[in-house]
Amino acid sequence: MATSSNAPLIEVQNLGVRLNTSRGPAQAVRGVSLALKRGETLGLVGESGCGKSVTALALMGLLPDSAVLTGSIKLDGRELIGLTDGEYCKLRGNRISMIFQEPMTALNPMHTIGRQVAEPLRRHTGCSAADARREAIALLDRVGLPDAAKRVDAYPHQFSGGQRQRVTIAMALACQPDVLIADEPTTALDVTIQGQILDLIADLVEERGMSMILISHDLGVIAENVQRMMVMYGGTVVENGETDKVFSRMGHPYTQGLFRARPKLGARKGTRLKTIAGTVPELADLPSGCTFADRCPLVEDRCRAAPPPVIDVGGGHGVRCVRTDVSMAAAVGAPA
Amino acid sequence: MSVFLLRRFATLLATLIGASLIIFLVLDALPGNAAQMLMGADASPDAVRALSIKLGLDQPLSLRYLLWLKGMMVGDLGNSYVYGTPVAGLIAERLVLTIPLAIMSMSVTVVLALSAGIYTAANHNRLGDVGVMSLTQVGIALPNFWFAILLILLFAVKLQWVSAGGFAGWDDGIWPGVRSLLLPAISLSVVQAAILARVTRSAVLEVLREDFVRTARAKGLGKREVLWRHVLRNAMIPVMTVMGLQFANLLAGTIIIENVFYLPGLGRLIFQSIANRDLIVVRNCVMLLAAMVVIVNFVVDVLYAFIDPRIKVHHL
Numbered sequence: 001m002a003t004s005s006n007a008p009l010i011e012v013q014n015l016g017v018r019l020n021t022s023r024g025p026a027q028a029v030r031g032v033s034l035a036l037k038r039g040e041t042l043g044l045v046g047e048s049g050c051g052k053s054v055t056a057l058a059l060m061g062l063l064p065d066s067a068v069l070t071g072s073i074k075l076d077g078r079e080l081i082g083l084t085d086g087e088y089c090k091l092r093g094n095r096i097s098m099i100f101q102e103p104m105t106a107l108n109p110m111h112t113i114g115r116q117v118a119e120p121l122r123r124h125t126g127c128s129a130a131d132a133r134r135e136a137i138a139l140l141d142r143v144g145l146p147d148a149a150k151r152v153d154a155y156p157h158q159f160s161g162g163q164r165q166r167v168t169i170a171m172a173l174a175c176q177p178d179v180l181i182a183d184e185p186t187t188a189l190d191v192t193i194q195g196q197i198l199d200l201i202a203d204l205v206e207e208r209g210m211s212m213i214l215i216s217h218d219l220g221v222i223a224e225n226v227q228r229m230m231v232m233y234g235g236t237v238v239e240n241g242e243t244d245k246v247f248s249r250m251g252h253p254y255t256q257g258l259f260r261a262r263p264k265l266g267a268r269k270g271t272r273l274k275t276i277a278g279t280v281p282e283l284a285d286l287p288s289g290c291t292f293a294d295r296c297p298l299v300e301d302r303c304r305a306a307p308p309p310v311i312d313v314g315g316g317h318g319v320r321c322v323r324t325d326v327s328m329a330a331a332v333g334a335p336a
Numbered sequence: 337m338s339v340f341l342l343r344r345f346a347t348l349l350a351t352l353i354g355a356s357l358i359i360f361l362v363l364d365a366l367p368g369n370a371a372q373m374l375m376g377a378d379a380s381p382d383a384v385r386a387l388s389i390k391l392g393l394d395q396p397l398s399l400r401y402l403l404w405l406k407g408m409m410v411g412d413l414g415n416s417y418v419y420g421t422p423v424a425g426l427i428a429e430r431l432v433l434t435i436p437l438a439i440m441s442m443s444v445t446v447v448l449a450l451s452a453g454i455y456t457a458a459n460h461n462r463l464g465d466v467g468v469m470s471l472t473q474v475g476i477a478l479p480n481f482w483f484a485i486l487l488i489l490l491f492a493v494k495l496q497w498v499s500a501g502g503f504a505g506w507d508d509g510i511w512p513g514v515r516s517l518l519l520p521a522i523s524l525s526v527v528q529a530a531i532l533a534r535v536t537r538s539a540v541l542e543v544l545r546e547d548f549v550r551t552a553r554a555k556g557l558g559k560r561e562v563l564w565r566h567v568l569r570n571a572m573i574p575v576m577t578v579m580g581l582q583f584a585n586l587l588a589g590t591i592i593i594e595n596v597f598y599l600p601g602l603g604r605l606i607f608q609s610i611a612n613r614d615l616i617v618v619r620n621c622v623m624l625l626a627a628m629v630v631i632v633n634f635v636v637d638v639l640y641a642f643i644d645p646r647i648k649v650h651h652l
Binding site for chain 2: 091092
């Protein structure tokens with residue numbers, strides 16, 4: 001299992017996902033590449049429908065059967081695209097785990113939380129029911145569920161949203177996975193709980209040396225929790241790099257738009273929130289050139305002609321925009 | 337849990353009392369006089385009046401209702417106007433046939449419907465799903481008495497595997513009795529199974545779309561494991577609700593089916609008693625059917641609480 005520290009643990013190359021939607025085939029992910037070493041953290045940012053969750057589900061092998069995947073996903077050097085479901089089942093919940101957005105619905109209402117946390121252990125480690133239960137209690141205790149030993153036989157509806165998210169985290173961590181994918185893990189929670197859950201995830205990632213892919217539309221969450229980040233739009237990565245570099249430079253007009261659209265504390269009452277003009281394009285009919293062209297303030301004819309290349313603006317910070325020089329000169333500056 | 341049971345039990349009693357009241361009023365408001373019916377159209381008014389008094393038909397409505405309720409408590413349902421024998425005995429004799437028939441057809445319904453429903457949901461939009469769902473469409477459209485006649489033509493007349501009608505009784509062991517109830521049970525089940533299969537399919541499909549199914553898959557469970565461990569129990573609530581309601585349809589169906597197969601069951605007793613204006617038998621049989629339906633649905637409600645842990649908290 002252990003690999004040399006330089007080889008990436010998970011490596012995605014030129015991933016493409018085509019989904020069959022009710023409106024016809026949609027290229028939901030186009031040419032996404034990423035590499036994550038053991039212990040590294042990566043953030044995926046973007047609006048709903050930009051392809052971040054589809055990318056995550058592709059890594060988990062949980063897309064519908066009708067989805068067509070191209071490119072390559074390697075875990076520890078092993079190609080995952082094309083694995084049978086049975087083979088994938090041995091990895092899911094074992095070496096690669098996922099935390100979902102909605103803790104209120106992510107747990108089976110009919111089963112006790114103890115049983116649900118113990119389930120991956122029983123499935124992957126083949127341990128006895130009694131051992132799995134003991135381990136489940138220890139895990140629930142670790143994720144900060146009060147009175148874990150007493151509440152292990154309670155049902156999901158007896159817990160609050162934050163507690164349920166702790167349970168799903170315990171479930172995801174049960175088999176000590178190498179990679180943790182957290183898809184908007186705090187979006188559905190109260191603001192006061194969000195910080196606690198993110199801190200818990202960060203602690204656990206550090207403590208267990210996991211790699212983490214954190215998906216969020218919240219720039220603040222990304223800024224505080226990951227080393228590197230990728231901004232996605234229309235199924236492509238429009239900007240990627242170390243988190244501080246992306247935040248300080250903001251090369252892509254879309255990234256800049258995201259920053260401007262954040263609500264600001266202290267803004268005068270009645271001030272309208274800034275938005276990015278236009279709407280996210282339908283994945284079923286994306287434009288042939290830059291996917292952001294229709295909403296971009298800096299758009300030129302050549303933007304629509306062909307997909308723009310990634311331009312390295314220094315230190316592994318890449319921006320997929322032909323007008324990077326102009327956009328970076330006009331950047332809105334570091335986040336407040 | 338016990339609070340839930342108590343509340344539900346109170347509802348059960350109230351429903352039964354309501355049902356008895358409606359049955360009593362409707363049957364007593366029915367035109368036609370049992371005494372007149374028994375004596376024939378040519379009987380003298382004096383003789384009819386005398387018989388009315390003998391049967392207690394001259395007493396006030398409320399008193400007769402209360403006497404009936406009291407009789408039900410102690411198991412004395414009075415004597416049949418036509419046969420002159422105790423109604424309780426008549427009914428008990430018929431239940432020996434009708435209860436096994438109901439159990440058999442409910443079992444056939446459940447087995448057929450659950451296997452078809454789960455199979456089609458697991459193979460959603462594939463050939464098997466489309467094929468089985470088309471069959472259920474046909475099943476729903478079949479009138480059960482017509483299907484019963486088809487079954488008789490095939491299995492009794494042509495293949496001669498079973499008899500075309502009549503009931504062998506339980507004296508020679510279980511098998512002869514079961515055999516004579518086989519075709520009636522199947523004819524009663526077809527429509528019910530077709531409906532329940534569709535309900536099961538959509539309930540399972542609905543649950544398959546839930547987030548926790550994806551969570552279970554993310555833990556490394558295979559599709560089949562997810563279906564059996566996580567989906568089915570969640571899908572059972574709507575399925576059981578419909579099953580409870582179908583039980584009522586099934587009992588109503590016995591009235592026709594028992595006539596098609598010449599089975600001396602409760603359904604046939606009701607049919608004959610209505611024709612004879614044997615109101616006291618009709619009233620008690622209908623009350624019994626109503627009670628069975630209400631009790632079955634009570635049991636279904638209690639089962640909810642066993643299946644779904646959330647119901648214990650929310651009380652119905």
